[in-house]
Amino acid sequence: MAQNTTDMNNQNTGNPVLSVRNVSMNFGGLRALSEVDLEVRPGEVVALIGPNGAGKTTFFNCITGIYTPTDGEVTAYPKTGKRKxxxxxxxxxxxxxxxxxxxxxxxxQNIRLFPSxxxxxxxxxxxxxxTKSGILGAVLRPAATRREEQEVVDNSYELLTKVGLEKLANEYSRNLPYGAQRRLEIARALATEPFLLLLDEPAAGMNPQETEELKQMVIRIREEFKVSVLLxxxxxxxxxxxxxxxxxxEYGRIISTGTPxxxxxxxxxxxxxxxxDDDA
Amino acid sequence: MKDTLMRYVVKLVRQALVASIWLSFLTLPIMVIRVDTIEQTVTWRWMHLAYMAVGSFVLALAWYAMMDRRDRGQAKKDLETVERVSALSQFLSDPRFAKPLMAFGFLVAAAFPWFFSLYQTNILVSAMIYVVLGLGLNITVGLAGLLDLGYVAFYAVGAYTYALLNHHFHLGFWAVLPLGAVLGAFFGILLGFPVLRLRGDYLAIVTLGFGQIIRLVLENWGDFSYGPSGISNIDRPGLFGINYSVEQATTYIYYIMLALVILTIFVTARLKDSRIGRAWLALREDEIACQAMGIDNTRAKLMAFALGATLAGLMGVVFAAKTTFINPASFTFMESAMILAIVVLGGMGSVLGVILGAFMLMLLPEYLRAFSEYRMLIFGATMVLIMVFRPEGLVRAKRKVYKINVEAAG
Structure with a gap:
């Protein structure tokens, strides 16, 4: 465990995994994000907070490609893969x-599972x-495809165990309790083997006990999967x-940053x- | 207990009574009063009112009872989190019964032309063409959730491919069959590209337009397609240059279709349970989440369009060879709507459902010919009844149950 912590500290001094420089986002005349700078380092849990309508989800959409930022640079530093x-x-x-x-x-933020x-x-x-089996693999089902398919099933089941949903594996996701749906979304995200996990209000609508469990789970996931988390x-x-x-x-700007x-x-x-404060 | 039952019956009877009185009143002028303008008399046929009242009362009673049963069943289903599996589907999915059943079905299908008339065989060939078309559209609409109202265009592409190549270059059925499939896929992608960003209603409108464009081009570009008069004398499928009678040709096409149906069932059933099939389902469920989870939406959509169109192109070639004559009138929107009805009534995403749907929608009007003018009425009523009582289609799409290797997962 101690070894682990030093590893983590060493990593912290290295390159960031995500660096956002000077990002702005305009919707017509509305400036939803204004010159946002943000950095996530390896193994870190970084939180983005702010009042409702501050632009947090817009920011998420900007760095995941749903929106194209009007201005600025979003750079990722993947550890592996062909795009490294x-x-x-x-x-x-x-x-x-x-x-x-x-x-x-x-x-x-508003759970988007595949309900049926x-x-x-x-x-x-x-x-x-x-995975990569294509149409031909699907129709002819050669050994390689069968193996890949079984691996997908086994890996996915393992991930479900990690978030404590193994008993509900064959349940339609629309029938799962709310907290379980949130955890399932995290498991689904983990299945893509990410280096950075982006959680949009994971604890929304949870009671204090569920929130605490979620917190423990995020900590566990970070250790186990060596991911950084931006939430x-x-x-x-x-x-x-x-x-x-x-x-x-606040209002699309970063007004403060630092330790909690x-x-x-x-x-x-x-x-x-x-x-x-009026008295001040 | 007895009290609630009593109350339930009273409620039903009251509902039915209201409906019957209301309907009798509405139909009073046409059913009861008869004005003879020549004799200048008015006849009051009160017996008709009685028939109307009794008839509508009985029908309404049955209707309300069925609706009530359905609603209670639905409420019960909503409470259950675990999916209830009906005895029939359990029976069908048990390999001990399913295998012999399939073998039996195959034997019946294989022996069919030897025991039934040419007429019956012909009907069955048509029905089988629609089975394949339904399964093809099922990929686009049922699995990937892309509402395609112009599906018949690809069918036309296949048919005209064979008709024109046969007419001009005397190319045979077997040479054109793969070509029709390829051209179908090509047109599928051609339609797929511009509509990638559209969804729901907008997609439906554009595909509807595409279907009309193909038909209008075929109708009006006389130099190319011979216009509304169509192309006749298309060769039937060749069999090593042997000459055969019309009856034998029908039997031959029947077997070709049987093989194609089995191939299509095999391919679509496997695709449905594959990595790609899952991606299609995810695309249908939630497009944004699907893409955010790393699935290439563009690829998945184009693949669904192309595969659906491939099967339609294939069937077009068979259709042209079967009828030996085609014209644009065979490829109207009505056909698209029919194929879509097959998919929706049969059960979106369910291979078995689509097969049943195709047989029902193709054979029902055929065998209802005995009722002549009422046949379309009965047909329509059947469709409404299915949608009311089985909104998910005849057979609900079943999710595959995956076998988990616990050791590997442990």
Whole structure:
């Protein structure tokens, strides 16, 4: 365990896995993001917080290819894969599926599972970009395809065990309880073998106990899969105890950044959350 | 218990009574009053009112009872989280019964032309063509969720490919069959590219337009397609240069179709349970999540369009060879709608459902000919009834149950 921690520290000093420089996003005349800078280093849990409508989800959409930022640079530094390059891969405007293939997998604020597929199949979809059997393989089913298919099933089941859903493997995902759906989304994202996990409000709608379990799970996943995590979250208790660093966003700008302690003492952050103090 | 039953019956009877009184009142002028303008008399046929009232009361009672049963069944199903498997589907999925059943079905199909008339065989060939068309459209609509209302265009492409090549270059059936498939796929991709960004209603409208364009081109470009008069004297499939009668030709085409149907079932069933089939399902369920999970939407969509169109092109060639005459009137929107109805009534995504749907929709109007003018009425009523009582189609698409290697997963 101690070894592990030093590893993590060493990694922290290295290159970032995701670096966002000066990113702006305009929707017509509306400036949703304005010159955002953000960095995620290997093995880190970074949280992005801010009041509703601050632009957090827009930011997520910008770095996962759903939107193309109007301005600025989003660069990823994948550890492996054919797209690995020393100076990183520029991903603004890249197709969403290629961003995922690169190793940045996300979950959604309003859960987006495939409702009439089973939990296991949902995770198996995540394996899609890491497997390659085509039409001919599907029809003729040679040994290689059969092996690949069985590996997909086994890997997916293993991931379900990791998030504690193995008993619900053959259940339609629409029938799962809310908390389980959230965890299933994380398992599905993990199936794509990401180096960076992007969680959009994973604890939304969860009770305190579920939130605590989720927190433990994120910590476990980070250790086990050696992933970095960037999360958007409103639950302050979870954010403060889980993240290594926090970025605070308001009106599309980053207004503060630092460790949880630094951020929570920042007067600008307090003002953003609690409003201006009239007596001052 | 007895009390609730009583109340339930009273409720039903009251509903049916209201419906019957209302309907009797509505039909009063046409059913009861008869005005004779020559004799200047008015006859009141009160017996008709009684017939109407009794008839509508009985029908309404049956209707409400069935609706009620359905609603209660639905409510029960909503409460259950575990999917209920009906006894029939359990029976069908048990390999001990399924294998002999399939073998039996195959034997019946293989022996069919020897025991039944030319007429019956011909009908069955048509039905089988629609089985393959239905399975092809099932890939696009049922699996990938891309509503294609112009599917018949690819069917026309296949048919005209054979007709024109045969007419001008005397190319045989077997040479054109793969060519028809390839051209079908080509047109599938041609349609697929511009509609990649569209979904739902918009996709339906564009594909509808595409189907019309192909038909209009065939109708109006006389130099190329011989216009509405069509192309006749198309060769039947060749059999090592042997000459044979019309009856033998039908039997021959029957066996060709049987082989193609089996091939199609095999291919679509395997595709459905493959990595690509899963990607299609994900695409149908949630396009954004699907792409965010690393599936190339463009590829998956084009593949679905192309594969569906391939089968339609293939069937077009068979159709031209079977009828020996084609014209644009065979490829109207009505055909597209029919094939779509096969997929939807049969059960979207279910291979067995689509097969049953095709047989039902093709054979029912044929065998209802005895009822002459009422046949389309009965046909329509059947379709409405299926949609009301089995909204997911005759056979619900079943998800594959995966075998998990616990040791490997442990």
């Amino acid at each position: 390059r020393a100076n990183g891969v520029r991903i603004n405007g890249m197709r969403t599926n290629l961003v995922c293939e690169l190793g940045m997998a996300r979950t959604f 597929m089973t939990a296991l199949e949902n995770v198996m979809i995540g394996r899609h970009c890491r 958007i979250e409103h639950d302050m208790k979870m954010v403060m105890s889980l993240s290594d660093r926090i970025y605070v966003m 302690k630094e951020v929570s003492e920042d007067p600008q952050v307090i003002r953003a959350y609690l409003g201006e």
